[in-house]
Amino acid sequence: MEESLYLLKKTINTYSDCCFLYCGFSQTEPKHSFGPAIRDQFLIHIILKGEGYYSIKNQKYFLKKGQGFVIPPNVSTFYQADEKNPWSYVWMGIDGKLVGDYLSRMGITNDRLSFDIQDLDSFKSLIFECFTYEKDTLTNELVLQKQVYKFLELLSKSAAIHRQEILTKKMNPYVGRTIEIIRQNAYKNISVASIADQLSINRSYLSRLFQQDIGCSIKEYINEIRITISCDLLSSTDYSITEISEKVGFANSQSFSKAFKLITGISPTIYRKKRVGLGRIRKEE
Structure with missing residues (x-):
């Protein structure tokens, strides 16, 4: 079970390079899980507190506060909060033909989908700012598209591939x-x-x-x-x-x-x- 605040928007126009789809914040309870799920877009999580794990392909990754993970399109994933120290996180769903290339240039690839984050407050502030653009207007739609680039800019500046080995388990x-x-x-x-x-x-x-x-x-x-x-x-x-x-x-x-x-x-x-x-x-x- 989780308490979740989210924003889901259906865009009026088509944005082929990068497109805002949804974002949210969740505070989970012990052992709360999501999935298994298969998405058509990139879904990026930033862990604000606590810990948990996510499994993708044949591997489990155990992550905690100050780290993040990407769920790429068309791949089955499952993630679960820790039993004693459940996590909270913000997320953003992004689509577009350039998203994969941007992430790859940051070092986030199909072989390295988790990363360290140095500026958690900026990510949280950006997501909560998105919530203020709920109404279906062209101005709000354009602002949310801008928020995608801000999110990726923060990720580019803040994210670093794990500097130390993380606990994993092979399926x-x-x-x-x-x-x-x-x-x-x-x-x-x-x-x-x-x-x-x-x-x-x-x-x-x-x-x-x-x-x-x-x-x-x-x-x-x-x-x-x-x-x-x-x-x-x-x-x-x-x-x-x-x-x-x-x-x-x-x-x-x-x-x-x-x-x-x-x-x-x-x-x-x-x-x-x-x-x-x-x-x-x-x-x-």
Whole structure:
């Protein structure tokens, strides 16, 4: 569970180089997790307090206050707050053809997606400044595009690749391959048995390996991937709940809504209402 303040905007114009999509601030509770998720854009986190870990590809990275991490497009990721010292962070979602090049020139590549930060207050101030441009006006839209470049400027000045080794853990190869199969087939009627057959491995053994490395069952992981995809569809499209449930592989809207509320704590309809503009999101009692 987390307390989250966010801003999600749908732009009127097209900005091909760099484009503001959303930003936010979260204060998490112990062991609060997000994902597994697959994004279509770059999502950059700056850790303000506490600690936690995130897993990407076949590796886990254990990070803390004064560090940050990038979630690149089209890669499955999962992150979780520490049990004793949960983290808080700000984030910004950015799209555009130049973003990857900018990050690469800062030394942030697919092989080095975490970094050290020297000026946390500036990042926090910038994100909270974004919240003041909630209204849908051309001026606000242009200012938010400018904020993207300010964010990248801060990152360029402040970020440094880790000067010391960070704690990491390598995933089992079968677990990594399972995640890849799920990523490629999340929209289909995929099952634990079908994955085990494809990998020529005992289903129970694969499930144990996955639970040890990821911390949840394969079925839970599949559902969370589908729910994360549906969150993006609820935020950025006008598809009906029934259409979205079909697109993410649920048999009907009832089973989709039940799974959605189990994972997010709120219904798809309420999520859609809350995720437009500026707002807070928390689980219903």
